Amino acid sequence: MQRFAPLLLALAALASLAAGPSRAAAQEPPPLVVLPVPGEGLDEATAQIALGALIAALDARVEGRAVAGVTDADAVAALVACEDDGCIGQRIAAAGGAAGVVARMRRPDAAGPLLLTLRVHDTVTGSPRGDALEASLPPEALADADAARAALGEPLGALAAALPPPPARPALLVATTQDGAEIRVDGEVVGESPLAPVELAPGRHTVTVTLDGFEPGNRSVEVGAEGARVDVELEPLPETAERMADEDAAEAAGFVDGGSGDEGPLYTRWWLWAAVGGAVLLTTIIAVAVAASGGGGGSQDGFPVPPIPGVEGM
Amino acid sequence: MRRVRLPLLFLSFALLASCGDEPPIPATIVNLVGDDGSIGSGPIAPGAVDEVQLVLVPDPADGRFPPQEQRVFDEGVESRISSAGEWVLTLGSAYVEANVLAAETFRMDVPLYAEEEMDGATQMPTLRVIFFQGGERIAESNPRFVPWPLQPGTSIPVTVLCGTGSETACSGG
Numbered sequence: 001m002q003r004f005a006p007l008l009l010a011l012a013a014l015a016s017l018a019a020g021p022s023r024a025a026a027q028e029p030p031p032l033v034v035l036p037v038p039g040e041g042l043d044e045a046t047a048q049i050a051l052g053a054l055i056a057a058l059d060a061r062v063e064g065r066a067v068a069g070v071t072d073a074d075a076v077a078a079l080v081a082c083e084d085d086g087c088i089g090q091r092i093a094a095a096g097g098a099a100g101v102v103a104r105m106r107r108p109d110a111a112g113p114l115l116l117t118l119r120v121h122d123t124v125t126g127s128p129r130g131d132a133l134e135a136s137l138p139p140e141a142l143a144d145a146d147a148a149r150a151a152l153g154e155p156l157g158a159l160a161a162a163l164p165p166p167p168a169r170p171a172l173l174v175a176t177t178q179d180g181a182e183i184r185v186d187g188e189v190v191g192e193s194p195l196a197p198v199e200l201a202p203g204r205h206t207v208t209v210t211l212d213g214f215e216p217g218n219r220s221v222e223v224g225a226e227g228a229r230v231d232v233e234l235e236p237l238p239e240t241a242e243r244m245a246d247e248d249a250a251e252a253a254g255f256v257d258g259g260s261g262d263e264g265p266l267y268t269r270w271w272l273w274a275a276v277g278g279a280v281l282l283t284t285i286i287a288v289a290v291a292a293s294g295g296g297g298g299s300q301d302g303f304p305v306p307p308i309p310g311v312e313g314m
Numbered sequence: 315m316r317r318v319r320l321p322l323l324f325l326s327f328a329l330l331a332s333c334g335d336e337p338p339i340p341a342t343i344v345n346l347v348g349d350d351g352s353i354g355s356g357p358i359a360p361g362a363v364d365e366v367q368l369v370l371v372p373d374p375a376d377g378r379f380p381p382q383e384q385r386v387f388d389e390g391v392e393s394r395i396s397s398a399g400e401w402v403l404t405l406g407s408a409y410v411e412a413n414v415l416a417a418e419t420f421r422m423d424v425p426l427y428a429e430e431e432m433d434g435a436t437q438m439p440t441l442r443v444i445f446f447q448g449g450e451r452i453a454e455s456n457p458r459f460v461p462w463p464l465q466p467g468t469s470i471p472v473t474v475l476c477g478t479g480s481e482t483a484c485s486g487g
Contacts, residue, residue: 032428113365155317161472188454189353189354191455191456191458191473192458192471192473193455193456194442194458194459195456195457195459195460196456196457196459198456217349228340238332301341301425301427302341302342302394302424302426302427303387303391303403303424303425303426303427304385304426304427304428304429305370305384305401305426305427305428305429305464306379306380306401306429306430307428307429307430307431307463308372308376308377308379308436308439308462309377309378309379309380310436
C-alpha cells in the first residue's frame, strides 16, 4: 500500500480543490467521502486520474456538502482489509463522512479501460444505499483529468438517488400576532407574515417586524444548528387600538343589542329578516347568473392541486 | 308574526330557486405581485416575465405529493410532481401574456382549487414562485405558508423579488 502514498497525497490536494474555499468553514456539514480500493492492474498515475475525476464528478452532483477522499495510507489499507459493511461504515465514520462512496478499481488489461465499481454506504453501520454502479473509463479518457471527469459525469447520475440529501441549514421561524407584517432579518426583508422558516447561518440575528398602525417589534435571537423560533407580538398604536376597540364594540352591539330601540327577542326584528332575505336574493341572482353564463355544472375555474397524503393517524 | 311569515316565504322561494345546477366551487387565488423595487434589487416589469412557476412543497412531516403524470392545460400550462415530491405548476408565455394585469409592475392572479377533498390534518405546505425570462430565472419569492386545505374564495398574496444581478432583465430592458 505504501506505493500509493503519492497518489493519496494527490487525492488530498484534489479533494481540497473540489471542496473549494467556501466549504472550509468549521461549521460546514460532514462531507461525502470517497474511499478508494485499488485493485488488479492499477498503476498510480491511472488511479490518480480516475479518483480525481471521481471526486470532481461527485462534487458536481452533491449539493450542500463537500466531497473528500480518504487519503491516509493506513486508512486505505484498513479499508482494503474490510470484509463486511460494518467495517466500511467504521472507516467512513473515521473519515468524518456523512456517507461514503466505495470505489473499487481494477484494470485487468493494461491497454484496456479502467473498471470501477461504486457503491454508496451509510456511515457507522456501513449499510449500502441502492445498488452498486459499474462504470468504466476508456483508455482515451485516462489521458487527461478533464476527459475522465466528463466520462464519469453521466454514469454517476445513477448514484444520485443513493447519495445523502443536502444537509438542512438551521431555520428561524418568526411568528407574529398580525398577518401582512414585513419581516426583516439583520435588516434584510425576507417576506411578510405568515412566513415559512427562513434558512440562516448559525449565530445571533436581529429580527424586525413592522406593520402600519403597530409599534415595530425587534428581537435578537440566537440560531443554533437545530434552528430557532421567535415570537413577535405587535402592539397597536393608540389610534389603531381605539379603532380596534370601536370595531369590537360595534360587532358586539350588532349581535347583542338590536340597536334600533325595538323591544323583544332578536328574531322578531324586521331588519334582521330583511337582511336575510336580501342576502338570499343576492346569492340567488349570482348563482343564476353564473349558471346562465356556462360556469355552472360544478365546473372548476383554475388549476387542480392534488391532495397531500399526510401521515396516517395524524 | 306576519312580519316573520313574509320573509320566511321569500327565503323558501329563494332556496328553491337556487336549487338545480351546483354553483362552481370558488378557487383560491394566488395574487402574484412583482416587487416595485422597494424590497428587492429592482422592479419587475409586466413584460419582463415569460414563464412563471409555482412550487408547492409539503411539510416534511406530511411526506410528498404522490407521483402523478404530467398534466397539460390550455395556453401552455402544465403541472407535474417533481422528483422531490413537490407540485410544480408552470405557466407558459401564452398564459402569462393573456393573464398579466395592466399595472406598473408585474401582477397576475392564479386560481387553484383542490382536486379532491383534502385532509385537514396535514401541516401547511409552503409555496414559492419563480419568474423566468428566456428560460433564465430572474426573480423568486420567499417560501410562504399556504393555508391547508385550500380555502375556496380566499386569496394568497405572494411578493416576488428580482434576483441580484437580474435587474436589467426584471425591468424588461
